[in-house]
Amino acid sequence: MTLVQEAKQIEPMIIEIRRKIHSEPELSFKEFNTARLVAKKLRELGIEVKTNVGGNGVLGTMVGGQEGKVVALRADMDALPVTEDVDLPFKSKNNGVMHACGHDTHVAMLLGAATLLSRHKKEIQGTVKFLFQPAEEDGGIGGAKPMIEAGVMDSPKVDYVFGLHIWSEMPSRTFGTRPGPFMATPDGFEIKILGKGGHGSRPDQTIDPIFISAQLINALQGVSSRIINPIEPFVLSVCSIQSGTTDNVIPDKATMMGTIRTLDEKTRRRAKQSVRQITRDICAAFGAKYVLEFKKDAYPITYNDEKVTKRVIEVLGTIEGTKTNELEVRLGAEDFSRFLQRAPGTFYYLGTRNEKKGCVFPNHSSKFKVDEDVLKYGAASLAKLALEFGKE
């Protein structure tokens, strides 16, 4: 029997786990019940389990019957602060919290892979580590970093690491990835413009932070269009601006927040330096003070090892019933990148777009809906990567 045929046999179990987690979503750093469910399932499979690894993280370790490499497979477990707007029998019971990024499916697919691998334990060369990670959506420190600090990539040292993400933009039953840089590093920033408030009719007596922020937003777009090489993937977006209370008072300050996305360290440094310089000079020109801060601990660039990823594409090509595409770079971000800094590996997508089933809304949308048909293929792909790379 092939792994896909075996995965079809356990499909009802994978779907049941997914629905259970979907109906009880938990936000970043609060994945208590999800982690408990994961630990219980792993123990039932006879897998050695450590809980509370770097927060709510769970580490499962399966030692195969033969010598080989150490392969780590990762799933993230957290949900988003979104109110679900899909009518499903297993709709979220936690108001205002939803698995709108499909991390419920990641947990279910990895538990599916663990089930498949436990049936093949004797044939496994090496060791498989199952990393169930909290707080991917946090966007700051995230959940990968504390798990790595807790030692999940060491003793035994991980040789290869793989992570799978469900993706609404690709058709169902397609895998996609890319050797080399794949996803961006997100540098969030906040600029406080400190002016001097006063009467709306006497701007000459004020330092107007709203006027200055308008100049600044325009000038910051010049980083994209006039400073960074136009063939380099790059985006700068100002996503929030807060100031003022009424129609006849010029306020004291304005606060702007935004994000810079880059795929290359040199471009990243240049962009951040330009933001600093433009902010300083525009504020100086109109006499305002300012505070500019970049968020600490930005997720690194998701870099798929080229050699490993070419091999991954070959392995995914053997999963019958699916197709594998090489994708363009993306400017989203993932803290799976932190695992990739510790071991070569691949982050890859599994498509779930299916018009007939109404699975057409993007990840993070309140209408996001997964085509559950694809979960068995995801589980089979993770198991297959562990089996193949154990031998490499």
Ligand SMILES: [Zn+2]
């Ligand atoms: Zn997400």
Ligand SMILES: [Zn+2]
């Ligand atoms: Zn996600």
